[in-house]
Amino acid sequence: MLSNVLSWIIFLPIIGAALILLVPRNEKQTSIIRWISVVATGLQVVLAVFIFMKFDRNTATMQMVEQAKWIPSYNIEYFVGIDGLSVSMVLLTALLSFICIFASWGIEKAVKGYFALFLLLDTGMMGVFCALDFFLFYVFWEVMLLPMYFLIGIWGGPRREYAAIKFFLYTLFGSVLMLVAMLVFYFNVKDPVTGGHTFNMLHMMDQTLHQGLLSQFNVRLLVFAALYIGFAIKIPAFPFHTWLPDAHVEAPTAISVILAGVLLKMGTYGLLRISYPVLPDAMMYKPFAYGFVVIAVINIVYGALCAMAQKDLKKMVAYSSIGHMGVVMLGMSGLTPLGMNGAVLQMFNHGTVTAMLFLLVGVIYDRAHHRDIEGFGGLSQKMPIYTGIVMVAFFANLGLPGLSSFISEAFSFLGAFSSTAFNLRVYTIIATLGIVLVAGYMLWTLQRMFLGQLNPKYADLPEINGRELFTLVPLAIIVIFLGVYPAPVLNLLEVTMNNLIVVMKEAPALWGMQ
Amino acid sequence: MDSTAVAISLKDNISSLSYFVPEFILIGLMLVLIIVDITIKRESTPWLGVIALIGSVIALVAVFAQAALPVTGLFNNMLAVDPFSWFFKLLFLGSMILVVFLSMTSLELAGRNVGEYFILLTATTLGMFWMASATNLLTIFIAIETVSITSFALASYLKTVKRSSEAGLKYTIYGTFSSGLMLYGFSLLYGLTGSLNIVEISKILASSQPHPLTLFVAVLLILAGFGYKIASVPFHFWAPDVYEGAPTPITAFFSVGPKAAGFALLIRFFNTALATTEDGASWYPVVAEVNWPQLLAVVAAATMTLGNLIAIKQNNLKRLLAYSSIAHAGYALMGTVLLTREGVYATMFYLVAYYLMNLGAFLVVIICQELIKSERIQDYRGLGYRAPVVAAAMTIFLFSLTGLPVTVGFIGKFYLLAALVRGGEQYIWLAVVAVLNTVVSLFYYARIFKAMYLESTDDLTLTRLQISPSALVLLAVFAVPTVFLGVYWAPLFDWATASVKFFAGL
C-alpha cells in the first residue's frame, strides 16, 4: 500500500463513493453514509500525513512516482508523482476534504448523492495535483466539473441553478482551450525514448524536446494564452472572475470551502505546473509578464473594492478570495525565490483561511438563515467563542503578523518588488493599497456583525457547537502555527520552486529572446 | 466485349457470392418476415421483432466470420470487402439490433402492424451495407436510394399521426431532390473521367487535367447527396422535422445508422476518388486547384455551430437531440476533412461513441415517453428523484455527448481534435471552433439535467416511477460501455485504427 500511496490517496474517495452507492435504503442509511465518507477522507488524511513525513525536501525531482501504461498506442500513461509544489496542495486537499465532510453533516436532502459526488470531487482534486501525464491531468480536471455542478445545483441556495450552470460553462470554456493547447504539446514534444509523441509533463518541460509548431515563438505565445485563459478562469483572474461570487454564494458551505480552498488553487497550480515550466519563454515575454502583473494588481485592488461594496457576507468573502488570489499571482510574477515560495505558501494559507471564513459563514447562516452583514450586530455577546474564531480568521485574512497569511502575503509583495527579471516596483506599490482596503472591509464587517449592541432578534442564538468547532479548530491551529513558524510548509516547496526559477531564467537565452 | 471477358466477369460475379453471405442473410430475413407477417395473426406481431432480432444476430455472426477476409473487390469491383466496410457493417448491425429492441418497447408502435416496419428496417440496413462497401458510382447511387426510399416509408410509418406523415413527405421531397442533384454530379464526373469506378476515377483525374470548375460543380453536387445523408449544413434542413415527426426508434436509427453510412461513403469517396495516397499514411487531393479539406472544414464548422445554436432554443427533447445530432455530424466531419489516417479513424471512433451515447439518449426518451408521457424538457422535472437510474443514465449520455471525461464522447472528441492539431496549423482554427461549440452544447444539454435534478420539485409528488427490468438492462447496455470506453478505450481504438484500410483497386 505504501509503495503506491498516491494511487491510494487519489482513489480512496472513489472506493468510498462506490460503497456509499451500495448502502441500502433504511433508517440508518444517512449515518452509515456519513461515516463511510469520514473513513474514506480520514484515511486520506492519514496518507497525507505519511506523505508529509516521507517527502524528501532536498530534491526537486518527482517523488512517489507511479507510472503505468494506459493507452499504449497513443502513449497515454497513468503517471503520478509529487514534488514540492504538489505536495502542499495534496496536504491541503486531504485536510479540507476531511473537514468538509463534517461541515456537510447538516445535509438532509439526497444524502447519498451528496456524499458520493463529494467523494468523486475529492478524487478529481487529488488527481489534478498528482497527475504528471497531461492527459490524466485533463481527465481529473474535468472530472471535478460534474460533481461540482450538481453539488452547487442541487444543494445550493435559491439561485443555485444559475450559479451552477455559470460555473460549469465558465470552467468548461477554460478547459476546452486547455485541451487544444494540450494537443499542441502532444504533437510537438518528442518522447526521448521512442521518438514519438508524449503527454508526459516532464518531457514537455524539457525544452530541448520541443519541435514542430512549438519551435515557433508566436505559436508558443498563443498556446500560452490558451492555457492562461483556462487557468485564469479557475484562479479566477480579472475579468474571468464573475462566476465566483455567484458560485460561492449559492453553494452549500462545504462546497464553498472546497471551491475557495482547493479549486481556486488549481488555476495557479496549473500555471506553475504547466505554463511556467513548459513555456517559460512565453512567460518571460515582456508583454505577457507585465500583463500578468497588471491583472494580479487589478485582482488585488478591485477584488478588495468589490468586497467592500458587498452586503452579503459570503459574497464579501468570495470577493476577498479574488483579491488574495491576486496576491498569489503577484508573487508568482516576479520570479524571485521569495515571491514564488510566498505565492505557493499563500495558496496553502489562503486555502486554510478562506476555508475557515466559509465555515464561519456557514455557522451563522445555519442559525440566522441569512447572511446580510447589516442584519446582525453585537453577536460577540451571544457567541463569544464563535467571535473569537471569527477574529482569528478575519485577522488572518487581513494579513496580521502571527497568522499564516501575513508571511505569504508579505513574501509575495517583497518578492515581486525585488524582482530582477522585471521591474514590478510600481505595480507592487499600487497593490499594497489592497492591504489597507482588506483591513478596511474586514474590520468594518467585524464591527457591523459582532460589535455594538446585540440585535434583539438574535437574543437566543445558540453558541457554536462541538461539531462546528471540530471543523474550525484544526484550521485555526494551522493558521496560527504557520503564522509563527511557516518553515514546515516552506521546506516542502523551496527546492522545487527555486529550481523552477532557474528554469524560467534560462529560458530567454535558450529561445534566443533579448 | 468479347466472350472471354464476359466469362471472366461472370466468374468473378459467381465467386463474389461467397463474400455476400451477410447481405444474403438480410435479404432472407426480409423474405421470412414477409411470409410470417402474412401468415401470423395480428396479435402475435411482437414475434416479428424477435424474428428480426434473430435474423440480425445471425447476420452479425456472418459479418464477424468475414473478419479475416483479404481486401477484395466484388462483382467486378462494384463493391468492396475491406476492413473499413467491415467496421461499418458491424456498427450498422449493432444499431439495427438495438433499434429493434427499442421498437419492441416503444409505445408509439404498440398495436400497429409492425411486419412492414421490420422489413423496411432490414432493407435500410442492407442499403447501408452497400453504402459502406460501394466503390462504383452506380452502386453508390443504388445503395443511397435503397436507404432513402425505405427511410421515407419508415419516417411516415405512423400513417395516422399527422406529424409523421408530414415528416415523411418532407423527407421524400428533400431526399429525392438531393439524390437528383447527386446524380447530376455523378453524370458530370462520369463525363470528366469516362469511368464509374472510383478507383479508376482517381487515377484518371490524377493523370489528366480535368476542367476545375466542372469538377468542382460535380463534387459540390455529389456532396449535396452525401451531405443530406449525414445531415450536414447546408443539407440538414430536413433532419429536425423528420427526427421530430418520425417514430422515436426510427429517429434514433436515423440519427445513427444512415448517418454513419453517409460518413462511410463520404470517407471512401473523398479518400479514394478525389485523393491519392503517397506513403500510405495520408492522402493528397488529386487536383491541386481544388482545396477540398478547407471546403469541408468550413462545412464542418458551420454544421456544428448551427446545430448547437439552434438546439439551445428547443423545448422538445427529440427535436433537441435532432439538432444535437446535426452538431455531432459536424464534429465527426472534422475527421474527414483532413484526408489523413488519424482523421479517418478518429471519425470512425467518434461514430461508435456517438452510436452509444446518442442511442442511449434516445432510449431514455423512449422510456420517458412511457414513464411521463412527454417529450418536453420541462416535463422531465424531478426525474432525478422519481427515476434515479434513468436520470443517472441520461446524465451519463449527456455528459458523453458534451464530451466530458470520463466518457467515450470525450475520447472521441479528443481523437478528432488530435487529428486536427496533427493536421497542422491551418486546422487549429477548426479545433478551437469545435471546443467552443462544446461549451455551447453544454448549455442545452445542461438544461436537461437541470430539469431532472436542479429545478424545484415542490409542486410535484415525487413518487418513484416503475421501470421495467428490460429497460434497465438496455440502459446498462449503453451506459456501461459509455463509461467503460471512457476509461479504457484501447481495444476500440485499435480496432478503428486497423480498419482504416480501403479497397484500392486491383
Place this chain on the structure above:
Amino acid sequence: MDNPILTQALIVLLLPLAAFVIQIFVGKRLPRQGDWLPTSAIFIGLILAITLFGRMLANYDPAFKISHRFDWINIGSLQISFGILIDNLTVIMLVVVTLVSALVHLFSIGYMHGDVRYSRYFAYLAIFSFSMLGLVLVDNFFGIYIFWELVGLSSYLLIGHWYEKKSASDAAIKAFITTRIGDIGMLIGIMIILATLGTFGFDEVFAGVADGKLSGGLLTFAGIMIFFGAIGKSAQFPLHVWLPDAMEGPTPVSALIHAATMVAAGVYLVGRTFVFYSADALLFIGVIGTITAFIAATIAITQMDIKKVLAYSTISQLGYMVAALGVGGYMAGLFHLMTHAFFKALLFLGSGSVIHAMHHAYHELHDHHSDPQDMRNMGGLRTKMPITFATMLAATCAISGVPFFAGFFSKDAILAAALEKALTSHNPIHMVIFGTLLLCAGITAFYMFRLVYLTFFGEPAKKEVHHHAQESPTVMTVPLIVLGVLAVAGGYGHWFEDLVTKPDLAAYATTALVSPAVPEAGHEAAHTAHTMAMWLSIFAAGLGILISTAFYYWKKFSAEAMAERFKPVYNFLWNKWYFDELYAKTVLAGTHLFSRISGWFDLKVIDGLVNGVAKITVLGSRLSGWNDNKIVDGLVNLTANVVGWFGATLREVQTGRVQNYILMALGAVVLLYVLQLAFA
C-alpha cells in the same frame, strides 16, 4: 545564547506572551479572573529589566551591544531570522516599557474593576506588552514590521474594548486602518531595502547604505517610506486623526499605548534606524514633526474633554520628538521620549483617576448621561483628590518645561538641537522649525495649566458631583506616585546623554569611500545654542503659564469672550482643523464611492460583458417567444443571450416548409462555391 543578558531579555519578552496565551483561554476560570497573571508576568519583566539597567549603569559602556539570531525562515539566499539586539537604548526602552506597563497593569486592577470583559482586558494588555517589547528588541526591519502590526492589533483590541459603544468600535477601526496606511509606506520602504540590499538586518542594511548600495533619491525615498510607518503609529500629520478618537478606550490603555509606548514606537523606530535617513529625509521628518507639534498644540487649547486635551498634547509632544530627530537631535528626541513616557502616562493615569471618581460620583447619583470626562463638569477636585492632584501637577510642570522637572531637560535639549541646526545649516526651514517648536512650548504650557485649573481649581461645576467624588484606591494611586517621582527626577544626571550616543554611518562601512561626515557644529555654537535655548524655553513656558493663570485662575479674562471674539479661529481649532471632515469627504467617501462603483461595475459591466446586455436579452426572448427564466434568470446572460439570440434567429430559418429548405440549401451551395474561389 549562553549570554545571560540575552536570556534575560528573552524572558522579559516571552513572559507576557505566555501570560496572554493562558489568559485568553482560561483566564476567566482563574481566581480573580486571572488579573494577577499578566500583572505578575510584567512585574517580573520589570525586575529583570531593571537588573539589566543596573548592569548597564554599572558598566557605563556607550558602545555596549550584543545580538543573537535564531533561524526562522530561509528562502534561497535570503535568511529571515528572528534576531534580538540589545544595546543601551534597548535597555532603557525595556525599562520604560515594562515600568509603564507594569504600573498600568496595577492601575487597571482598580480602574477596570467589575468590567464585563475584565479577564479579556488583561489578556490584551499582555499581548500588547509582548508586541511592544518585541518591537524594542528586534534587530531587523521585517521583525519591526511584524511587531509594528501586532501593536496595532493590540491597540485595536483595547480601543474597542467597550465595543458595545459604536464610537468605540469606530475609533478602533479608525486607529487600525489609519496606522495601516502608514504601515503600507513602511512595507514599501522594506521592499526597497530588500530589493536593493537583499537583507533585512539593521546592521547589514546600514552597512549596505554605508557602502553606497542604496543611495541618492532612492535612499531618501526609502527613508521617507519607513518614516511613514512612524507617521501612522506616532500619529504624525497627516495621519494623526486616529489618536484623539482612540481615547474611547479605557484610560489606562490610553496611558500605556496611546501616550507612553506604542505611539512613541515611531520615534523609537526613527531613532533605531537613524543612520538610514539621508539629509533630505531628515528634513522631511523634521518638517512633519514640527507641523504635527503645532497643529496638535493649537487644537488642544480649545478641547474640553480631559482625555482629548491629553491626546492632542501627546500628538504635539510626539511631533516634538520627531522634529528633534529630524534636526539631528538624536539624543534629545529619545530622551524626550523617555521623560514623556513617564509624565504623559502619569497625566493619563491621573485623568483616569479623575474620570474614575467622576464616574463613581455619577453612578451614585444615578446620572448616566453626563460625560465624566468633560472638564466643564469638574473643578475644585484638588481637595477631594490630593494625591491625584499633586502628581498631576508635577506631570504638568514636567510637560510644560518648568525648570528642574524631567521635561525641562529633554525639551530644552530638543530646542537646543533645533537652534543649533538652524544656526549651522543656513536653511531657513530649520529656523522656522525652531521658532515653531518654541511657540509650541508656550502653547503647551498654556493648555496644560488650563487643564489643571479647570479640573482641580475653582468652584466645582456641580456641587453634588463634587460631593460624591473621592480619591481613588491605593492600587491606583501607587502608580501615580511612582510616576510622579519619575516625572520630577527622571531628567537628572547625564547618564542618558552619555549612554545613548548618536550612531555614525561610518561605523558600518565595510569598504572605504564613506562620504566625509558632516562637520560637527563648533563647540562654541553648540554651547551658545544651549544657553540661548534654555532661556528661551523658560521664557516661553513661563509666558504660557502666566497667560493660562490669567485666564483660568485669576479670571482676568474670559475664555468664552475670547472664543466669541475670534469665533472663526475658535471654530477652526475646536473642529480640529477639520481634518476628520476633510478625510471623511475625500478619502473615505472616495473609497466608498470607488467600492460601490466597483461593485456595480462588476455586477453590471464585467458580468454583463461576459454575460450579456439587457437589450439582447429582450430581443432574444421576443424572437424566441420563450424566456428561460431559469437559466437566464432575470440576469442578463450574454453567452446565453447572444448565443440564444442566434439560436432563436437561426431557428426562424427552420420554417417547416420544405421548399424554403431547398432554396436555402442551394443558396448555401452557391456560397460554398464563392468560398472555394476565395480559397483557390
Place this chain on the structure above:
Amino acid sequence: MMPVGLTHFLVLGAILFCLGLLAVITKRNAVTVLMGVELIINAANINFIAFARYLDKDLDGQMFGVFVIVIAAASAAVALAIVLNIYQRMRSVNLDEADSLAG
C-alpha cells in the same frame, strides 16, 4: 445545319436540370414538385447517356441510365404513396400547408 454533338445533349440536360430546379422551388403542389425532381433525374440521365455515347467505350453510362429509371420509378412510387397519405390526412397536397414541424 450543325451536326448534333455532345454539347447539345449537355445543354439539353442543363436546361432540363434548371427547369426541374425551378419546378421544385416554385411549385406548391407536391406532385408537381416531385415531377420537378424527376426532371432533374432525367437531366442527369441524358448526361450519362450522352457521355457514354461520345466518351466511353463501355456501356457503363447507358447501364447507369437504366438503373436510374428503375430506381426513380421506385422512389416516385413511394413518394406518391406518401403524398396520397398526406392528402387523406390534410385534404391538400400544398406543401406550404405542411409546416406543423418547424422551429
